[in-house]
Amino acid sequence: FLVNRIDGETNASARQQQIQEFNNPECEVFIFLISTRA
Structure with a gap:
């Protein structure tokens, strides 16, 4: 499976992308x- 991940290290532009x-x-x-804990 392909996975995306967002945490506290992910900047806003990468998050939106x-x-x-x-x-x-x-x-x-x-x-x-x-x-949600990042």
Whole structure:
């Protein structure tokens, strides 16, 4: 499985890019991990 991950080290532009990619219907990323404790 392909995975995206956001944590406290992820800057705002990279975060937005990952979210847009994940929301794309043609995206092959299956899992999105988000750390709320970062």
